[in-house]
Amino acid sequence: MTITETSDGSITIVALCGTIDSSTAPELHKSPAIADTLRSVVIDLEKVDFLDSSGLGALVGTLRLKQEAKAAVLLSCMNPRVRKVFDITGTVKLFHIFDDTSAAVEYAATHNEG
Amino acid sequence: MKTLIAIKEQYHTWVHEAFPAMHPLLLPLCNKPFIEYLIDFAILAGSREVRLLSDGQLTEVEEHCGTGSRWGIELSYANLHPADDQQQLLDKNRKFCGGGRTMILTGYNFISYNKQKSYLDLATIATDTPIASCPGGTITLKGPPESGASEKSPLAPFSITPLDSVQSYFRISMETLQTGSSRYVLPGYGSEPDCSIGKNVIISKTAQIRKPVSIGDNVQILPKTIIGPSAIIGSNVVIDNGCSVSGSIIIDNTYIGENLEIDMRIAAGNTLIDPTSGVSLTMEDPHLLVGIKTWATTAILKRKTIHALAATILLVLQFIPFILLFPLLKLQGKWKDDPYMQETGLAGALAVAISLDRFPLLLKVITGKLDIIGSSSRSTCAGKHSYPDSGPLSRLAVFSYAEAEDWPVNGSDAAIVERFHAVHSTPIKDIGMTIKALINRLTKGR
Amino acid sequence: MAFRLDTLNGITVGIAELNGRLVAENSTILQKTCSDWQQKTPFLVFDCSNLDFIDSSGLGTIVGCLRKALEKNGDIKLAGLNAKVAMVFELTKAKKLFSIFSNAGEAAASFAASPVSSKTQ
Numbered sequence: 001m002t003i004t005e006t007s008d009g010s011i012t013i014v015a016l017c018g019t020i021d022s023s024t025a026p027e028l029h030k031s032p033a034i035a036d037t038l039r040s041v042v043i044d045l046e047k048v049d050f051l052d053s054s055g056l057g058a059l060v061g062t063l064r065l066k067q068e069a070k071a072a073v074l075l076s077c078m079n080p081r082v083r084k085v086f087d088i089t090g091t092v093k094l095f096h097i098f099d100d101t102s103a104a105v106e107y108a109a110t111h112n113e114g
Numbered sequence: 115m116k117t118l119i120a121i122k123e124q125y126h127t128w129v130h131e132a133f134p135a136m137h138p139l140l141l142p143l144c145n146k147p148f149i150e151y152l153i154d155f156a157i158l159a160g161s162r163e164v165r166l167l168s169d170g171q172l173t174e175v176e177e178h179c180g181t182g183s184r185w186g187i188e189l190s191y192a193n194l195h196p197a198d199d200q201q202q203l204l205d206k207n208r209k210f211c212g213g214g215r216t217m218i219l220t221g222y223n224f225i226s227y228n229k230q231k232s233y234l235d236l237a238t239i240a241t242d243t244p245i246a247s248c249p250g251g252t253i254t255l256k257g258p259p260e261s262g263a264s265e266k267s268p269l270a271p272f273s274i275t276p277l278d279s280v281q282s283y284f285r286i287s288m289e290t291l292q293t294g295s296s297r298y299v300l301p302g303y304g305s306e307p308d309c310s311i312g313k314n315v316i317i318s319k320t321a322q323i324r325k326p327v328s329i330g331d332n333v334q335i336l337p338k339t340i341i342g343p344s345a346i347i348g349s350n351v352v353i354d355n356g357c358s359v360s361g362s363i364i365i366d367n368t369y370i371g372e373n374l375e376i377d378m379r380i381a382a383g384n385t386l387i388d389p390t391s392g393v394s395l396t397m398e399d400p401h402l403l404v405g406i407k408t409w410a411t412t413a414i415l416k417r418k419t420i421h422a423l424a425a426t427i428l429l430v431l432q433f434i435p436f437i438l439l440f441p442l443l444k445l446q447g448k449w450k451d452d453p454y455m456q457e458t459g460l461a462g463a464l465a466v467a468i469s470l471d472r473f474p475l476l477l478k479v480i481t482g483k484l485d486i487i488g489s490s491s492r493s494t495c496a497g498k499h500s501y502p503d504s505g506p507l508s509r510l511a512v513f514s515y516a517e518a519e520d521w522p523v524n525g526s527d528a529a530i531v532e533r534f535h536a537v538h539s540t541p542i543k544d545i546g547m548t549i550k551a552l553i554n555r556l557t558k559g560r
Numbered sequence: 561m562a563f564r565l566d567t568l569n570g571i572t573v574g575i576a577e578l579n580g581r582l583v584a585e586n587s588t589i590l591q592k593t594c595s596d597w598q599q600k601t602p603f604l605v606f607d608c609s610n611l612d613f614i615d616s617s618g619l620g621t622i623v624g625c626l627r628k629a630l631e632k633n634g635d636i637k638l639a640g641l642n643a644k645v646a647m648v649f650e651l652t653k654a655k656k657l658f659s660i661f662s663n664a665g666e667a668a669a670s671f672a673a674s675p676v677s678s679k680t681q
Binding site for chain 2: 613615644
């Protein structure tokens with residue numbers, strides 16, 4: 001898995017690429033934008049080709065930590081395979097999911113101010 | 115014009131209660147799943163791209179509707195958040211909408227329209243207020259109106275009605291049966307109006323069919339039965355000798371026993387519902403009403419066998435520790451028949467660490483009553499009872515998938531893991547997960 | 561199953577209260593006790609206001625009791641069926657065999673009004 005971080009104003013976009021499973025999920029927490037619980041992030045899942053339950057656990061864990069610190073985690077550009085994992089596990093209710101990264105960034109920015 | 119169909123789970127919780135085996139979007143209205151009426155309407159309004167949004171599961175709907183090629187449209191699926199408003203729906207699907215004209219259908223509503231009329235003008239109306247609304251949702255047009263307005267004819271009439279209870283479901287189904295074939299696109303064959311019959315239907319020579327009726331696929335109607343007037347029979351239904359069915363709906367996968375009289379009722383599996391009072395009765399006798407199971411039985415048999423083998427091995431391994439520790443714990447009064455024993459004292463902690471507390475349950479795996487790994491009774495009770503829990507996905511077991519993973523911290527996390535594995539598991543993977551669960555319990559036991 | 565005898569207009573009517581669930585496991589008990597009751601009087605009222613659930617063998621037992629009552633020129637009337645129990649009677653067409661009343665008092669009074677077993681349907 002590769003993690004690319006870019007900033008758009010106060011929001012960090014974390015683009016994930018490759019496989020997120022039990023062997024790669026711990027890397028996610030090492031990413032500075034993810035580890036900093038105060039920072040709102042948009043996680044771009046477009047290039048994720050496989051996600052298992054540990055990967056999902058890492059994302060849910062990130063969401064929980066950031067929500068406690070009043071920061072947001074938004075997901076964007078899920079491909080149908082990844083969406084299916086969110087769908088069957090009922091985790092869609094936990095996240096705000098966008099089909100466009102810039103829309104997600106705008107949403108995060110406005111909701112941070114509000 | 116594009117169409118977003120956004121249906122939040124909160125609007126169809128009654129379907130889970132009344133018809134637990136049915137996905138609300140696939141609930142048949144006169145032999146056609148609910149969602150197809152909405153897709154048809156979107157097509158009549160000129161949409162070539164339709165997206166379904168839900169805060170619940172869509173996998174089953176996706177399997178049914180596919181990519182939309184059946185209708186010559188592009189059908190996609192996405193998710194919404196229970197708190198989303200219309201603007202957020204547009205933002206979240208910005209790429210899909212592309213800044214163009216978008217029709218948003220919200221809520222779990224039936225749209226009454228007429229397939230012989232044209233709704234293409236919806237793309238050209240310049241209004242931001244809902245063009246139709248009811249307590250359960252709206253139809254709204256967003257984005258710039260498309261050009262090419264043909265202001266010659268007034269827009270064909272249509273209206274929306276909330277499907278908010280068994281009562282409204284029954285009423286709308288019956289109305290659709292009586293007026294439907296001219297207004298809606300309905301499946302099945304029928305040389306006469308008011309009578310539609312699906313594929314692979316066997317009707318005995320001595321059975322009587324009284325119009326209007328609608329009969330689905332794979333239906334057997336045995337001798338001396340009277341079907342109709344006003345009967346909606348779903349697919350995979352058997353109606354045994356001497357029954358009469360009138361003014362009623364028989365949902366898919368139902369067997370109706372001999373000599374029964376079903377009048378003004380909804381029968382779904384082994385449940386009989388009175389649509390006027392909403393009272394529902396679950397039968398215990400298999401010869402009255404019973405659900406017909408359709409899922410793959412050989413796969414289940416394979417899983418059960420492998421699980422039973424694994425349980426046997428585990429029983430053999432645990433046998434000696436069990437006969438040593440069990441009398442000790444029993445004497446101390448620490449053994450509880452509750453599958454989740456409290457770990458008190460050294461012997462108790464040891465028993466839990468090597469999973470002796472599950473020893474009695476393993477016997478149930480051999481008899482096929484439990485799985486060796488699946489969902490625990492704890493998380494299904496703790497988690498909110500949502501649709502997939504009641505389906506065949508939820509399998510009670512000795513160990514839970516959540517015990518094999520490290521991350522779940524609470525009941526809803528455990529439910530996430532269990533649902534993931536319930537879909538992705540194979541018997542061999544299950545063995546691996548069982549070993550992981552055993553190791554996890556061993557290392558966390560102290 | 562509480563049972564009491566009531567005498568109205570010189571007719572002795574037995575009123576039996578059925579309660580809980582009447583299913584395969586316990587329906588033979590009703591079968592036996594019902595024959596005892598029928599020794600006392602052929603006119604019975606089954607008060608079902610506390611009957612929560614009935615399955616087909618329970619239903620079969622009640623129909624069996626009715627058959628015996630009819631042989632002795634008596635009858636069994638039902639009272640106070642809840643919606644679920646009533647649905648089973650309608651589904652199986654057993655409703656047509658019985659006179660059904662909203663409460664036990666009315667059912668008993670109907671015996672007094674027409675002492676000879678009169679089936680209207």
